[in-house]
Amino acid sequence: xxxxxxxxxxxIAQALQSKPVLEEGAKVIVEAVPLRTRLGKGVKEAxxxxxxxxxxxxxxxxxxxLLAEKGELTGPGATPAKSGLNRTGDMLSGLxxxxxNGKFExxxxxxxxEIKAGHVLKNNPDFAFMNISKAExxxxxxAMSVKITEILSKIKFDSL
Amino acid sequence: xAETYTAFVDPNYTVSERREIARSIINYIVDxxxxxxxxxxxxxxxxxxNAYIKTSDFKIADKSPTDVNLTLxxxxxxxxEILDVSVVGRIVIGFEIxxxxxxxxxxxxxxxEFLGLSDSELQDILTEFGEPETETRPSDISENLVEEFVRxxxxx
Numbered sequence: 001x002x003x004x005x006x007x008x009x010x011x012i013a014q015a016l017q018s019k020p021v022l023e024e025g026a027k028v029i030v031e032a033v034p035l036r037t038r039l040g041k042g043v044k045e046a047x048x049x050x051x052x053x054x055x056x057x058x059x060x061x062x063x064x065x066l067l068a069e070k071g072e073l074t075g076p077g078a079t080p081a082k083s084g085l086n087r088t089g090d091m092l093s094g095l096x097x098x099x100x101n102g103k104f105e106x107x108x109x110x111x112x113x114e115i116k117a118g119h120v121l122k123n124n125p126d127f128a129f130m131n132i133s134k135a136e137x138x139x140x141x142x143a144m145s146v147k148i149t150e151i152l153s154k155i156k157f158d159s160l
Numbered sequence: 161x162a163e164t165y166t167a168f169v170d171p172n173y174t175v176s177e178r179r180e181i182a183r184s185i186i187n188y189i190v191d192x193x194x195x196x197x198x199x200x201x202x203x204x205x206x207x208x209x210n211a212y213i214k215t216s217d218f219k220i221a222d223k224s225p226t227d228v229n230l231t232l233x234x235x236x237x238x239x240x241e242i243l244d245v246s247v248v249g250r251i252v253i254g255f256e257i258x259x260x261x262x263x264x265x266x267x268x269x270x271x272x273e274f275l276g277l278s279d280s281e282l283q284d285i286l287t288e289f290g291e292p293e294t295e296t297r298p299s300d301i302s303e304n305l306v307e308e309f310v311r312x313x314x315x316x
Contacts (some may be wrong), residue, residue, distance in 0.1 A: 016310065038220045086222075145310045149301065152306065
């Protein structure tokens with residue numbers, strides 16, 4: 001016996017908590033957050049807009065210029081003047097997703113990176129970057145919906 | 161003035177049908193743009209400008225100079241929203257976020273017409289969707305329908 005079409009809402013809600021679907025959503029966010037941050041944008045509130053990160057101070061730019069000359073400004077695409085939390089690239093490169101209890105959480109690679117992020121935010125909370133923007137949420141929903149549709153295509157709905 | 165696209169459809173479609181059609185339109189526009197084509201499936205320019213290619217953003221996003229698809233972070237295309245389906249026979253899509261709306265206006269002024277459909281593209285979408293007030297058969301589970309359910313669960 002197949003599933004009832006009228007149960008589709010419940011089936012979708014259950015599928016939304018399944019590992020394969022959460023993995024698709026997490027993949028979008030794990031890729032989007034570092035790219036968006038390196039491009040110079042942060043997100044202050046969950047599902048808010050992605051807005052430019054604070055400009056770097058003159059002293060910081062000078063320090064970064066010296067680092068660049070020594071070959072130590074190694075973040076992907078990093079330039080001395082660009083604000084992107086991207087000096088070495090370490091903090092953003094190891095973003096990971098923890099999938100547990102029907103949800104996923106995005107975390108930095110390890111404790112050292114969490115401490116680094118903590119210092120950045122303590123100095124200036126406007127450098128918030130771990131929230132998901134509205135556009136990123138849309139992409140996540142799209143990816144999860146594609147996966148759920150694939151799952152549903154294997155279910156036989158034989159009654160309304 | 162905000163960047164929007166208005167589609168006129170059969171007035172017999174219900175609000176929820178117009179919403180699903182709107183979702184189809186958005187997904188079609190996003191996929192077509194990412195394939196490097198604009199309204200009427202016309203190809204975008206073959207190559208980004210040299211000035212743009214030399215920017216740090218272009219390098220950070222690891223883009224190809226000849227893959228013209230209006231996608232750097234993906235935020236602009238992901239920000240196309242259903243703006244209004246409340247009026248019978250009319251669907252409006254566009255941007256709610258000012259920064260993405262500004263971006264869309266900028267690319268349009270540069271000659272990239274992406275936010276919209278030709279008459280034949282709209283007709284193809286409506287043909288695939290079906291006639292108004294069609295009784296939903298158990299097999300009619302489209303990705304757009306699923307996406308509307310998922311958005312509802314996320315409160316969007």
